[in-house]
Amino acid sequence: MTKNILTTLSEFFSEQELIEIISTLMKFHRIQGSRDLEKASEYIRSELEALREFDVKLYTYEYSTWYELHPPVIGWNLNECFVELVKPSRKILTSHLQTKLCAVAHTPPGDVEGEVVYVGEGTRLAHYRDKNVGDKIVLAHGNPYLVYRVASQLGVKGFLFFKTGVYEDAVPYLSLFLTPEEAMVAKTPAATISRRHAHSIVSMLERGLKPIVRIVIDAEYFRDAKINVIEATLGEGRDELHAFAHYCHPAGTINDNISGSATLLELAKSFDRALYRGRMAAPKSMKIVFVWFPEYYGSLPYLLHKTSHQSSRIVFGVNLDMIGEKQEITGSTINIIRPPLFMNTTEYEGILIKYLIESLSINRSFSNMVKIVSYRLDVNSYDGGSDHDIYLQFSIPSIMINQWPDIYYHTNLDSVDKLDPILAKRIGVGIGSALYAISSDCLDREVVEMINNAYREYISGYTKLKFDIETLKRLKSMESPTGKEVQKGSIKYRYIGGKGVLTLRTILRLCKSIQNLEDILELLEKQPIQFLFTHYIPLLLMHRSLGIDEIKYYITLEYGIDIDEATIGNMINRLNQFKLIEEVTI
Known part of the structure; x- marks a missing residue:
């Protein structure tokens, strides 16, 4: 059969x-x-x-x-996009005729020309220290939404994004996923270029040149998507x-x-x-x-x-x-x-x-x-x-x-x-x-x-064959939560937030201060913390109430990695601050 x-x-x-x-x-x-x-x-x-x-x-x-x-996400259509190097020589870097990925998804329209300033990742205010980006075009490789939020406050004229770690001639797919409210105030166009072109611009800057780029984006927003x-x-x-x-x-x-x-x-x-x-x-x-x-x-x-x-x-x-x-x-x-x-x-x-x-x-x-x-x-x-x-x-x-x-x-x-x-x-x-x-x-x-x-x-x-020997030894000595006697007064945690994926955009909206956001970003830079924080731990606590030691056990059992309890506790505290989980005393 x-x-x-x-x-x-x-x-x-x-x-x-x-x-x-x-x-x-x-x-x-x-x-x-x-x-x-x-x-x-x-x-x-x-x-x-x-x-x-x-x-x-x-x-x-x-x-x-x-x-x-x-x-919510704003409705958005792209009609045209051109990114042109104007000085020191003229060259089309990318356009919608080559690929529609040239425009960052959900970018506002605009026609801007300006000097390019390279800010590296560009996701934090520290990345702009001692850099004059006012009325300039920023070149960055960090999360587009975070870069856009930070740099828009500094009077930036336009955005050029690229991605590290991809094929050098590839134009990346990047997006903003703006809400309708954010789209109402967004005025700065954002485009993408290949890593090769980005490195060429950085090389010009290192040689003391002042590259000028023009970004032309014809796009439209609508609310009934x-x-x-x-x-x-x-x-x-x-x-x-x-x-x-x-x-x-x-x-x-x-x-x-x-x-x-x-x-x-x-x-x-x-x-x-x-x-x-x-x-x-x-x-x-x-x-x-x-x-x-x-x-x-x-x-x-x-x-x-x-x-x-x-x-x-x-x-x-x-x-x-x-x-x-x-x-x-x-x-x-x-x-x-x-x-x-x-x-x-x-x-x-x-x-x-x-x-x-x-x-x-x-x-x-x-x-x-x-x-x-x-x-x-x-x-x-x-x-x-x-x-x-x-x-x-x-x-x-x-x-x-x-x-x-x-x-x-x-x-x-x-x-x-x-x-x-x-x-x-x-x-x-x-x-x-x-x-x-x-x-x-x-x-x-x-x-x-x-x-x-x-x-x-x-x-x-x-x-288990994928785990290293030390992990197998640890697992042997760790006690499964299902077979453990629950101590009266022990503290556990359960998920109480909404369903959906905890993205960086959501985290940004939940953070009450810039410092709080900086701390979260620093935590999430450490792999595999971002996945555990945004996916695995919320999903685990949706299905059962657990203490920190029990969360550690499940992570080790699933992935064969050893995350210390202090780091897990830090993630739990952040999720608690966001009111996505609550403490339960048994």
Whole structure:
């Protein structure tokens, strides 16, 4: 039965059609809050409504509305962008004709010309000490929102951003995500250039030259931007299995995440063809639900609505985010990102990974005895950065299929030549086959139990094999919170804040003083503190009340790293100051 499902879906999955879907979606500059993002959603919806076997729904929310931790975002469209070096010689550094990433997303329009001042990271007032930036154009490589907030107070005329650590000719994707209120007072245009051009300007400054740059941005703000979430449901039953992908991000970029959203759309078409031709029957035990939304800003209101208004129950989710890359070009590995161990659920996870591995195993061993996985593949502990984060906050066990690292990530060089449609197909078919097997009861209980037991043993052993020897020794001596007697009067912490991702923009709004912000930024500069502070610890405390020593145990168990209790205590104090957690005395 396993092979039959995989074979059937593979036969009806068209690589040619996948490429056509990608070619259409890549034309839209799918920035959050843009009209092109709405057009992309209309295209996805129209393709789904042409299918025969799916129930298609559109959920519409407003970018102008607060959703728990996520603030409103101004509607924004880009028409033109030019960045030109005027002196000491004339040269177009970048333009919308080369890439629409040339304009920082949500930048105000403007036409400015001025001398360039390099401020390094540019996120703190100290970076501007002894620098005259008034009526000048600032060149920086720090977080654009923080740089914009700090430097706008100093009379800056314009912003030029670049990114360190990326390919030198790549123009980066950067954004401001301004609220409508912030957009009303924002007057300074912001553009991006490649690292090569940025270093050239810095070199001029070091030689005593005064480079002059002109920034021309034709963009417009509007307040009625829509968040469109498209849902396509197959089958019957109260319980739902979700496969989802975000369809936002800039025009011309492919792997993040046209690869996931297009593969999901072609997978829906594959199911529709197979059912229409009688090669498969619609699931009767559970529904398979495919969902497309803007990243975070769509998944949060969708799940707030879905979990409060619907009688159905979402039991498992799969996030497709960057899934069809040529590994030999991007340098990536297919990562299966698991839910955190404290959620302690592996039933559907094990089945999905079994089918995915089978779909990715093309070749055989030297003696032709066993199949070999034909791509770089790994199974990893929970990591954040995409919509599975939101599903997990609603206690829905979800995994992410993701290719990482990617040397072209969030740049204009994330282009169609890096796409591997065969790999995208194999991932899509593997996931679709697993969801169908689960929703149709194709596997008897004994086989399911065998898969689950094998997977639990594998995860337990494989996770520990990645830890260093000293960590294994520490784990052996650490006492699990589940087996520990609770002492009366002991202090624990629980999450009481809203759902959503704790971004630097949110942190900035929660900070009551500049010094408080400086302290937080200093704390978050230390890896992996930022991820623990913004993702892991809030999620952990959403699911259970824990003391600092218990939080330390879970971090060590999950990631094999030793974070001292003083650092954890500092993070807890900050979250407490932000009124996101509260102290509980047992």
